[in-house]
Amino acid sequence: MSDRLFAAIEERVKWVQDYVLKPEYVNRFQPEDIREAVTCYFESGGKRLRPAVMLFSCGAVGGDEKKAVSAAAAVEIFHTWTLVHDDIIDRDPIRRGNPTVHERFANKPSTKALFKDSAEARHYGISVAVLAGDVQHGWGISLMTELTSKFGLDAEVTLTLINTLDTKILNTLVEGELLDVQYSQVPISELTAKQIETMLWKKTGALYEFAAISGGAIGLNNPNLEDPRVVTLGNFTSACGSAFQLQDDILGIVGNEKMLGKPVGSDIREGKRTLIVHQAYTHANKEERELILETLGNANASTHQVKAVVDLFVKLGGISYTADLARQHVNRALTYLEDVPPSEYRDLLGDWAELMINREF
Amino acid sequence: MSDRLFAAIEERVKWVQDYVLKPEYVNRFQPEDIREAVTCYFESGGKRLRPAVMLFSCGAVGGDEKKAVSAAAAVEIFHTWTLVHDDIIDRDPIRRGNPTVHERFANKPSTKALFKDSAEARHYGISVAVLAGDVQHGWGISLMTELTSKFGLDAEVTLTLINTLDTKILNTLVEGELLDVQYSQVPISELTAKQIETMLWKKTGALYEFAAISGGAIGLNNPNLEDPRVVTLGNFTSACGSAFQLQDDILGIVGNEKMLGKPVGSDIREGKRTLIVHQAYTHANKEERELILETLGNANASTHQVKAVVDLFVKLGGISYTADLARQHVNRALTYLEDVPPSEYRDLLGDWAELMINREF
Secondary structure (H helix, E strand, O other), X not given: XXXXXXXXXXXXXXXXXXXXXXXXXXXXXXXXXXXXXXXXXXXXXXXXXXXXXXXXXXXXXOOOHHHHHXXXXXXXXXXXXXXXXXXXXXXXXXXXXXXXXXXXXXXXXXXXXXXXXXXXXXXXXXXXXXXXXXXHXXXXXXXXXXXXXXXXXXXXXXXXXXXXXXXXXXXXXXXHHHHHHHHOOOOHHHOOHHHHHHHHHHHHHHHHHHHHHHHHHHHHOOOOOOOHHHHHHHHHHXXXXXXXXXXXHHHHHHOOHHHHOOOOOHHHHHOOOOHHHHHHHHOOOHHHHHHHHHHOOOOOOOHHHHHHHHHHHHHOOHHHHHHHHHHHXXXXXXXXXXXXXXXXXXXXXXXXXXXXXXXXX | OOHHHHHHHHHHHHHHHHHHOOHHHHOOOOOHHHHHHHHHHHHOOOOOHHXXXXXXXXXXXXXXHHHHHHHHHHHHHHHHHHHHHHHHHHOOOEEOOEEOHHHHHHHOHHHHHHOOOHHHHHHHHHHHHHHHHHHHHHHHHHHHHHHHHOOOOOHXXXXXXXXXHHHHHHHHHHHHHHHHHHHOOOOHHHOOHHHHHHHHHHHHHHHHHHHHHHHHHHHHOOOOOOOHHHHHHHHXXXXXXXXXXXXXXXXXXXXXXXXXXXXXXXXXXXXXXOHHHHHHHHOOOHHHHHHHHHHOOOOOOOHHHHHHHXXXXXXXXXXXXXXXXXXXXXXXXXXXXXXXXOOHHHHHHHHHHHHHHHOOO
């Protein structure tokens, strides 16, 4: 992977981090548990791929990236609150190698001192996570308003972006999340690959697309989101978003636990409907199908059983099929990039597209 | 209570209802369970006191109320999502005489068909309610952007209001809600009346204040929220908000269940720290204190026991003290109103202030 890309992302992560982790923002959040919950994911790292692609997109249309920093922070925080709420819904205990927010606040010593009953403490953890996500949602929108109040972007551009983010993008994300929950209860044989792909895109592609569209609109200082330069960047990241999600699913099955920061196999125990599962199941024989069905969505499946299913997913081509498809999405993204005028930003976007499928984290 | 006020509220409820319950909004929400969850509280009524006071405030500064309709809808929807999330946190099963969102979707036939396990169905109900509240939050912000895109308000005014709502107001609401949860675990003898009053104001007064401030700023088409006319209206509704919450606590103890749309006594079983409890406990003798402590926060308290505590709250002056205080807040509000130029809107605001404590619903 390109050192140039990592250096560029690193630099922008620092801009965003320096911008948001200031007392004037952080001290707004009260009481103490809310402040800690609102900032903990943000302080613990994360890939920051959305802020980077937004800033590169801004640069790619000739804009000044520094004027998009509050929006780059906004898109990362917007992403973060959806994770905080999704982790409640998916009952995930671990994220980025640390306890998720609801888990952290269920087990905090001060929580245990306040609630003697462990079910009450767990409910408190969920309450903190619900409210912290709500606060982050508001913080993200507030950072968008700073495009105008602090960086002089035309107010009409800012309002257009806020409206797009909080209706079209948000509704798509939520739809994807609830479909994911519903699909986990539908027999894998009754779902089509198309349904699964669409659901995955809604969960991931929509916000990726927004990151580039908004970067482009900010760079051009123009509220017309149908401008061909903006549309091209949106198509580019939308395709990258699909590749990203497929790679995520691959890493969830055959990735490195330490690099991922979450337990491999949890997708299997949760019964996630991925293209990997769909492809493997389609090509499985009767006994293999039985093993898959017994294990998928079985929270108590043994490590041995999960390992056997992982091996099946590899053997039956679920992994290679999904990896090929992810590659195709990246190739498609790169053809969109040909319409972007040459610049260092276009080169970074090209590297960024490759990162979608070359990453191991 | 004044017929004039009810007619005026009724008319404005219709404007708001007609504005938001249009297919162009409602069809945005997918899948079906999200659409139903997002719109069900809104369709089932509610007092709509916030939209009314926003529109009256707009009129009181000489503005055209019709240009504030999307903001009036926004403030109601913003209030609604905080209820949806609070109901999860407070585990309330009933709201406005109907099941709360998480309860409704735990028990829907389609949910029971999807999840065999009842704990899974309950978790699904919570998931739908978390996501529906998120969508409503976004919908509210999107409606605020329409102040400019549909009604021509200066974009700077709209951005200022969005920023205020999604930081200052939201953070205050969330702080109040989490303090309420934390206080329910603190012995009543260790809380001061001041702490309880501040928590109550954060939960209710802040959004009331915003309704009037934004109505004033929209009416004046001016982003200066420190304009004395705007500040006066904010102070007026802030005081009314305190009175409203105190009356809410009174009705929760001695109100009429049917008019309230929720079970009387649930505040006692939930262990809510209200001024009523605080005042009664302060004046109780040893045996009375024991009865209060045994019952408060005891989810399994008998109807008989709850009734005995209600009688104690009356006898020990908890109700009358709180009612007096609510009256004082309304009187204070009315003195602010003297600084508003005479008009039919000022008269309506005066009636509206009295409604805070004369209402039985």
